Amino acid sequence: MQMPLPNAGVLSRKDQIVARLTAVLPPDALMSDIAETRAYECDALTAYRCPPLAVVLPSTTAEVAAVLKVCHELGVPVVPRGSGTSLAGGALPTADCVILGVARMTQVIETNYPDRYIRVQTGRTNLSVTGAVEADGFFYAPDPSSQLACAIAGNIAMNSGGAHCLKYGVTTNNLLGVTLVTMDGTVMEIGGAHMDAGGLDLLGVICGSEGQLGVVTEATLRILPKPEGARPVLMGYDSSEVAGQVVTDIIKAGILPVAIEFMDRPCIEATEAFAHAGYPICEALLIVEVEGSPAEIDAQLALIMDIARNHKPVELREAKDAAEAGRIWLGRKSAFGAMGQINDYMCLDGTIPVSALPYVLRRIGEMSKEYGLAVGNVFHAGDGNMHPLILFDANKPGDLELCEAFGADILRLCVEVGGCLTGEHGVGIEKRDLMHVQFAPADLEAQMAVKDVFDPAWLLNAAKVFPLDSSAPRRAA
Amino acid sequence: MRPETEEALAQMIVSADGPLRIVGGGTRPIGRSVGAALSLAGMAGITLYEPGALTLVAKAGTPLAEVQTRLAAENQRLAFEPMDHRALLSTSGEPTIGGMVAANVSGPRRIAVGACRDFMLGVRFVDGAGHIIKNGGRVMKNVTGYDLVKLLTGSYGTLGVLTEVSLKVLPDVETQATLVLDGLDDATAVAAMAAAMSSPFEVTGAAHDPAAGRTLLRLEGFAASVAYRAQALAGVLAPFGTVTVLDDPAQGAAIWAAIRDVTAFAGQEGDVWRLSVKASDAPALVAKAGARAAIYDWAGGLVWLLTDGDLRARLGDFAGHATLIRGQADVPVFQPEPAPVAALSAGLRAKFDPRGIFNPGMMG
Incomplete structure (x- = not known):
């Protein structure tokens, strides 16, 4: 992943910048020693790291404004940071940036x-x-x-x-x-x-x-x-096509569940080995949750169970109480952790039209063989937001690059079937260079024009979202 | 001007030598736009509808009625319940889906499910330089790049000419019931509506009509569920007065259509203002407004006022905004924004419409 070269002028003025920021902040709100700033060198996309020039942790809006004013005046790039949980590298620093963390602003x-x-x-x-x-x-x-x-x-x-x-x-x-x-x-x-x-x-x-x-x-x-209550039902099918049809039928029946989660066989197997949730080992597992009063839940689940039965499930399990509901959710909630037990993994989040699900899963399976990397799929099936988890070995030279290439191919596939690169994680640096796949130059220009209005000097988190070649003229200006 | 393709539209925009007044169905003449009429009527038709994916894509000039008929055939609907402005504004013609999006038109159900902008998945539009631009798409979760879909929705044609929109649709409901409280004063009515909205019974409409002396709360869903919730909600509302339950769906539909379209003000003398505020602030603001009539929707978050003169001057400084939907008052139609926000809005307009030819004078 390419990042722009740090601004040598900014690096050389570090002492001046730190002094100016120190002057507008309380005593303990700035870090510039590498021993401290290293804690901010990455977010949850840990494959990429770079300690920042300095880190500021303001406590008020006024302090944030003061920091930004100084950085603006001195031409210093700023990378805002929440808790640093971005999977897309949204809070990845550059060497010439000030990390502006809001971690102390919790009131x-x-x-x-x-x-x-x-x-x-x-x-x-x-x-x-x-x-x-x-x-x-x-x-x-x-x-x-x-x-x-x-x-x-x-x-x-x-x-x-x-x-x-x-x-x-x-x-x-x-x-x-x-x-x-x-x-x-x-x-x-x-x-x-x-x-x-x-x-x-x-x-x-x-x-x-x-x-x-x-x-x-x-x-x-x-x-x-809060709703009066919520309860899930679990169903297993021997093909993802059938599971996809069940989702469509539920939605077309006029029921709006609060969640429809999908897991495929590799994911079910990993989860079972790890969490022992008692899931059936099958091609496709759905968890469908509805809300309301106990009677309303019973009525909605009865409709859903009828639809489920029409498609000959290999397993159909309705939660009768909170303990059973907990067991049904246990595996899904452990899925990422379970995959992480097997290997390092990369989690994608492209979205596809729900109707394209069977085709996309089949293609991912084929690509998995071509790349020689295993992949498990967890999926918000109601809204088409996929979460393919590609397994790789971070210690094996070349494996990360291979995994990234595989991931990029999956995201291209998502766009090809009418979907998008990211449904909820964001572009960050991770999907930045794939933006051309989804957007024409005029589409990206229109988005960058918005940034021109809010941040004319392109100092805020500027190396993210837009392909570097697209944003280069603006970042250099 | 009546383009039939995006390319023809782009060409017309590039060669325009003066302001353009962008027209969908012409049923919502809000604001004071001038210029040569640019009609989107030639770009019509539903391009994609997948009921199982709750997704509909249509060209901007598609009549809304056509969309609604198509959805109804699959027992689905536009859940944000777009208002029909024709009675209130004495207009005729067919509202279009593009006009609805350009004005971010919603209705009573906005309080529960969100506004038009919350159901928008994607747009195609042509900017003031003639660039054909797309943003968003046709899938329900999409954070790829900036959300220009929201920016264009409710921009009244001032940033670009919409050519195609994609929307999330939802299942229609089996039935509905309306709970009615009679004779509440405005403050008590707002408190009753807040109590209803704070209950877990999924109220999808909360309105108060002071002239009729009625406070209305709508429930929708499967029949057994509606019956159960009507009883439970009546319990919540009992401290506010006697609750009547109207469970005839046709009667309910008529009541809520009248609230949605503000038909009580149709043909009435006076300017019509749309006030968007924090619900609990509404009664005091209505008292200050000195209006001839008021209708509360969105549990009080939306207030329609029938009045004359400069309403904003009478309200003073308040949190929210007032828009002049119909009338002659010599004031800006849209609420003036604080300087830093106005600078951003003006900056965006200058980027998307550098020559200032789209509906000039409309919002900025």
Whole structure:
């Protein structure tokens, strides 16, 4: 993965930059010693590392604005960082950058139940947003797998999803307003506690802009009353075509489950060996979860079970209580960990039209043989968001490169069938150079024009999202 | 001008020597746009519909009625319940899907499921330099690059001319019921609606009509579920007054269509304003507005006001925005933005429409 050469002028002025930043921050909010900055050299895409010039950990919007103002004046690149859980390298530093981490900004600013929102500083973790309101019967809906660790700042940057977005949507559908600090240090409110934009939907384009338009320091998030209950059903089939048809039939029957998860045979086998969830060893396993009162759940599950039976499942198991529900979810929730026990893996997240599922799985199987690398598939089947996990050996020379080439081919396949490169992880550096596969030059120009408006000097996280050859003229300007 | 292809449209834009007024069905003349009419009527038709994937793609000039008929045949719908502006604005013609997206038109169900923008999966458009641009796609989860889909939705044609849109659709429901509370004052009505929205019973409409003295809460779904939730929700609402349950779906559909289309204000004298605020702020703002009539939707988050003169001057500084949907008041149609936000909006317009020819004077 190529990264731009660090700006020699910036590197040579490190002492001056550190001194200026120190002057606008509390004593313990800046690190510039390599022994400390090394902790920030990568995010969850650990194959790529680079210690930054310095790390700042502000506690307030005013401190963020002060830092950005200094960096803007001195022409220093800034890489914003939430909790560093990006799988796409969204928070990967460059040697000439200041990492602006929001980890100390974790306060709940306001909780409003009548209007059903919470306002938080964006360093707060996803799960602790729900934690702040669940005793009162509410929750924050987007639930990325990393929700224990990931920060709202990163969720907004990547427009994160989760397992339950078929019903509840992703971050952008649950975000009402933000405090945005642009690269020149200007602080502004976009949106608020009301429900729609009065002018252009700037909030809509800020969400998912991967930290390239500004630093979001506070966010107003929609919270929802917890459903009365939820229960899953598990079904196994001997072909992915049939499982795909079951998903289609459920949706066409007018049922909207909160989650439809799919696992293929390699993934089921690995998970069983690791978590012993009691899954049937078959070609395709579905977990379908519905919500409501006990009677409503019974009624919906009865409809779903009828559809499932029509397609001759090899296994059909309805959770009767919380313990059984837990066992059904156990394997799915352990899937990544299970694959990690076998080997190093790379997790992709391309999205495809649901109708293309059988074809795409067959092609991935064929490519797996060609590349000689095993792959397991976990899949948010309701919304077409795939998670192929390619296994490789990081200690074997050339294996990472082979794995990346395989991954790129899978993503090209996703685009070819009408889908996209990334459904919820973001582009970062990982998919940056594949953007040409999905977008024509004019499409990328239009997106880069947005960054020109928010960050004319291209100082914020500039080496991400856009292919380096596309962004080069702007980054050099 | 009535292009039939993106290429022809791009050519017309490049050769335009003055402002263009972009027209879908012409049923939502919001704002004061000037210029030569550019009709999208020649670019119509549903290009893809996959009921099993809950996805529909249509060219911008496709009549909304055609989309809705096609969806209904598969027992699906546009869940955000787009408003029909014809009665309120005394317009005729056929609303188009492109016009709906350009104005981010939603209805009462927005409170539960989100707005038009939340269902938008992809757009194709032509910018002011004649570039044909696509963003998003036809899949439900997509974070590949910037979300220009949201930026274009609700941009009233000021950033580009939409040529094709893709949307997420949802299953239609088996039945609906409406719970009615009579005679509540505005503040109590907003509190009752908040209590309903804070219950787990999945309320999909929460409206209050002070003139009729009725507060309305809608439930939808399978019949047994609606019956169960109607009973449970009536319990939640009991402290606010006597609850009547209307379980005739046809009656319910008519009630909610009237709320959606603000038909109470149709043909009435006065300007019509659309106020988007934090729900609990609404009653005090309505009191300040001194309006002839008000209708609360979205549990109070959306208020329609029938009034004259400069409403914003009477409201003073408030959180949210007011848009002049119909009328003569000598004020900006869209809420003026704070300076740093206005600078970003103006910057984006200058990038996407460098000559300022798309619906000039509409929003900025």
